[in-house]
Amino acid sequence: MPLLMAFRRWWALIFVALLSLPTIGLLFPAMPGPMRTVLAPEARWWEHASARLDPYINNAFGFRGPVLTAHRRYLRFIGSPPGIRVVDGTDGSLFLRDENALEQSIGQLVRLQGVERLAILAEELQQKMAASGGTFVLTLPPNAATARFDKLPEYIRAQRHQPNEYDLVAARMKRDGITFVDLRPIVDESAASGPLYYRYDTHWNALAALLAFNAVMDAAGRPELAIAPSLAFSGTRRRAGGDLLRVAGVADREPADVEYVWKPPVGGPHDTTPLTGIVGPPPPGTENYGFNAYATGHAGPRVMVIGDSFTQGFWSNPLAYRASAVVWIHHNACEFDRGVIDRFTPDILIYAPTERFLTCKNWSRTPLPEGGG
Template sequence: MPLLMSFRRWWAAIFVAILLLPTIGLVAPDVPAPLRTVLEPEGRWWEEAARRADPYINNAFGFRGAVLAAHRSYVRFLGDTQGDLALKGEHGALFLKDEHALEQSLGQLVRPEAVSGFVAFAARMDAYMKAHGGRFVVLVPPNGHTTNFEYLPAYARRLKKEPTEYDLVARQMKAAGITFVDMRPILAAAKKDGPVHWRYDTHWNQRGMLLGFNAAMAAAGRPDLEVKPQDALGPPEPRLTGDLLRATGARVPNPPDVQFPPKGPMVKPRNPNLIPGIVKPVPANDPFVPYAIDTGHPGPRIMVIGDSFSQGSWQGLGVSQASAYAWMHHRYCRFDMGAVERFRPDILIYVPTERAMPCRGEPTDWPPAPGAG
């Protein structure tokens, strides 16, 4: 009996077509998918081929967009948290998937031009503050993916490459003579005595917040303004919430997170004496409301340009140590420079979180570049 009878030929053709689908998918139109973080295999990929080539294959297989879309629908059907916003790691830890934070922390996404632009912008701010007799400090709170690296899924940890954007920023800031605080070794050392970043939230916890503030004061040449942990932090207690838990609808894990209730100088003032005419008003629905506070006691004038990592967490600390304290959002290098000029800080701290380091669009046109005007 012939091996390939007429009906068997059709089955053979279908079988071969199925085998060719991944190859066809490499060139056929696809549905939109997340950015491919590995564009080509590493050099000499045949050495330790699985370790070097697997990340490329995982990013370049046929019909990648369709497969990822189907997987996303499947995990949503199961009620899992691995949707568009959060990645589930070891021991139930959650990590933000937005703003390329994961790829950035792993060194899979490195934008040299964006890094150089950020450093050039910081250099202009540094020159402005020096010209006005003040101190300028850049401090970058790391992504949760960086601080809690050990909680990332195993496959993600294996993708870690160097240098990362944080590495490049640290090197270029030093080369440019800009005072820069690398929080990574500070937080890593502090983790030996307890957590510094929440596991189910995108932010650092109260220990991390205090470590960051103290590091900024020391970098500004004012270690006398540092606040002792025993004066600012209460004993650890369970924390049953977190922005990633709320965003994904996930249940509170067991064990829950740990928080250190603020006390003393870390508690925000109830009725701060706001200084009028410093910051411009923002829309009522803007989550980042700027403020300038007259504290009524001696101290330097401190201004912080940051985001949610410093907005409320540093307010009590700043008010307790400064004669006047101001905060506004960095707007990715497009903040209101007029507020800086009106406030006239002795210490200016630029503190974007790691994923918000790159400037977006044209930076604020103040201070002018050297030689301009």
């Protein structure tokens, strides 16, 4: 009697092929996947291979990206609790891992199709504003991992690739003639004057937000609308907690974050009047981000911002202080209500998604050209 019956030989062949996939995959270029935490085996790994070599193998097997991505989706499908969503920096600060923010910042994840989608949207918005005599500005608040790259763990910094998505957007906007504010140099140059990002929160702080606002106003051709930090803030105070501490499930850490304290008149109180009929209710099935539409009663341009949490609260005081009327709506992954622009007729339109949301990931409104990556 043969050792394996004929029909079982095929199953044996399939089984061996599946077991060989991780090895075969080593012959192919690495595919995008979760961050590698071990880049090389420990010294003299052969003496205690199970302890010294296994961590490297777990980070270097073939087809690692697709396998771990599939595993992550499976865990979400069965309702498993989320894994570690933050990583510790070298100074004890925390960095978000959601939305592949780390992989994006170091250039390990580059979505050419997402950059193309953003370029299509930017061209559309620029043409719309040019037709009405207004100004369009695109900017991207950087991820904390981009702004504070030097505080990332060494094993993450060692995996940096260039260009990353931010680089590609900057080059594309220059090529297309879109007014674009690259905030990375501004953050780098200003970091010496004080902290610009929270250590235990995903966001920048009020000083970084004000510097970004000033740069955008300058790019829009209105440098007189910039606000000096000395006029805006009376000092700093301790800021306890942070969303990354809650995500990580850890207690407060020291040193605590720094909060900049707004002072009048920039910091209010602002006497505003709601504008009705401008912003409708959020589309069914989407989150209500608390859209804003109001008049300030003083002179200034009409300014509309399409952004997220990096601008909604952080720019509320500068906008109310400098603009005659303001609208803020969420970008909703590029699927925001275009009709708001027509109903509000802004003088300045700003599209400002955070770096990790630049790709318009769910946007199907405009067909993509052939060859989108």
